[in-house]
Amino acid sequence: MSDTDPVAADPNQAVEAAALVVEKPLITPAAIDEETLFILQMFDQMDAQAPLMRLVIGASIVGISLLLLLITRFHFKRRVGRMEALPDDRYKALRWQAQDLLSAEDMKAFRVSFTQWIGRFVSLVFILAAINGLLMTSGWTLRLAARMINGFYQIVSFIWQGFVSYLPNLITIVLIIMVARFVIRTLSMVFDGIRTRRIYLKNFYPEWADTSFGIIKLLIYALTAVIIFPYLPGSSSPAFQGISIFVGVLVSLGSTTAVANIIAGVVLTYTRAFQIGDQVDVAETRGRVVERSMFVTRIQTLKNVIVSIPNSMVLNNNIINYSKNMGQRGLLVHTGITIGYDVPWQVVNRLLIAAAEKTEGIAESPPPFVLQVSLEDNYVAYEVNGWTRKPEELPRIYSALHANILDEFHGHNVEITSPHYRAVRDGNPVNVPEVLPRDDEDGESETKEGKA
CATH class of the missing domain: 2.30.30.60 (SH3 type barrels.)
Known part of the structure; x- marks a missing residue:
């Protein structure tokens, strides 16, 4: 060994360094907050006074939690089974403005699913309580048990403090909604009276009541939403405002046709077109x-x-x-026909009027009438007119009128033709019918018409 080796020079320093390395933990424990430390101190005091008390409390928590877990599972399973056994007609559909937003089957499925999730949540709470009681029974896991207790306390405290702090805003929102609902119900009674003609307003027609009430109700809803918005939790956050702007842009870009149809519907209502x-x-x-x-x-x-x-x-x-101006006379039914100049117009008029009078659906009063519409080169154009109060049966009435015209003309040997003539002046008599007196209605006149 060299003279510069510290271990060889001072063996005591080498022993102290090795002891420091052994005492240094491999993983540094996380810092303990004050609440968790307070719970650990309570456990230490409990162990000092009664060493077995913590074990008894932990075992009791485990036993009670498992018992409540079994009761909860049994109760919710039985309740879900009863709900599924009930027929669908025992559940009420969710209706809004005479429309089923959710059918009875959907409401049944929703309630069953909601009950199942409530049961799962309660079961999870009891399972966590049992785990926490089990952790309390060992000194190795006592710190983890204290952290779980503190975490549960922090969650409950956060929810409760948030609820208490938000309570004034919640009361304000409830009052605003109550006032809006009161105003809407009052207006509903007023417009219902206008629609049923119980309330009369000059120049305000009953068919305008529903549309006007819908517009006013929409404006009240919009005003209520604007007033309530500042009281909503998170309304002042930039994220919430950004999402609101994004949704507004999407609605404005995608609802152009829808808005046009809504405005057109309102205009049609106030113009009373139908x-x-x-x-x-x-x-x-x-x-x-x-x-x-x-x-x-x-x-x-x-x-x-x-x-x-x-x-x-x-x-x-x-x-x-066709139904707007029925009035006392009704709707005018009319059809045209062309007959040659060789048939007197008086005969054509009487045959057309007789056909109209035989047509079911054409009123007797006012009586039918015939118009000589035009004098063409080769024929005369006639138009028969009659009044009807049954616009929904116009196709059948026209069909019956045409059939009766054919029967009348064929029965009197009058051809429904539009002949074309070529005039050759060779001394032959001119093909002109005999002129009949307009006021002659006796048998002699009818004989002349037959000959003609």
């Missing part, structure tokens, strides 16, 4: 209006087909309402 049950012709679709929702108008065609038309398309097209 009502539910009216016979209309919109966008080449003819039928009865069966529904007018926020976005679309549904029409049941004469072929019993439901056609959904966006409100914006309805607003941009001409709307023909």
Whole structure:
């Protein structure tokens, strides 16, 4: 050995260095907070006064936790079994504005799933309590047990302090919602009275009541949300504000068509273009209006087909309402026919009126009438008109009218033709019918018409 070797020079220093290396732990324990240290001191005092007390308490916690765990599992299992055995009609569907948001089957599945998760949570709490009691029985795991107790206390304390500190804001939110609900219910009664004609407002039609109430209710909801927003937890955080802006941008970009349909629906309501049950012709679709929702108008065609038309398309097209001006006379049914000049117009008029009078659905009063629409080169154009109060039966009425016209003309040997003539002046008589007196209605006149 050299003279410079410290171990050889001073053996006592080498022994002390080796002792320091042995006493130094390989893993440094984590720092203990004050709450955990306080719990450990309580355990030390308990061990000093009664050495077996901590073991008894730990074993009691384990036994009671396991017993409660078994009772909880049995109770929730039995409860879930009873809920699943009940028929679906025992559960009420979640409804909002006459629509089923969740059916009875969905509500049953939701309640069963919710009960199962509650049972799992309670079971987890008892399992953790049993583990904590088991850790309390050994000095090696006493510090871990103290940390678990402190963690549970911190969680409960955090939730309770957060609830207490948020309680004034919660009370404010509840009061604002109560006031908003009171205002909405009051307005609901007012507009319900207007809709049922129990309340009369000048120049305000009953069919406007539902739409007006919906708009006002939407504005109240929006105002309530704006007032409540500052009282919500985390509303002042940048993350919450960023998410709100992002959602607002998505809604504004993706709802252009939806907003257009909503506005069009409101405009259609206040213009009173049609009502539910009216016979209309919109966008080449003819039928009865069966529904007018926020976005679309549904029409049941004469072929019993439901056609959904966006409100914006309805607003941009001409709307023909066959039921709007029924009044005392009703709707005018009309059809045209062309007859040659060789048949007197009086005969054509009487035959057309007789056909209209025999048609079921055409009213007797006011009586049908005929118009001489035009005098063409080779024929005369006639139009027969009659009144009806059954716009939903227009196809059948037109079909019956056309059939009766054929029967009347064929029964009186009058051809429904539009002849073309070539005039050759060779001395032959001109093909002009005999002029009949307009006021002559006796048998002689009828004989002349027959000859003609």
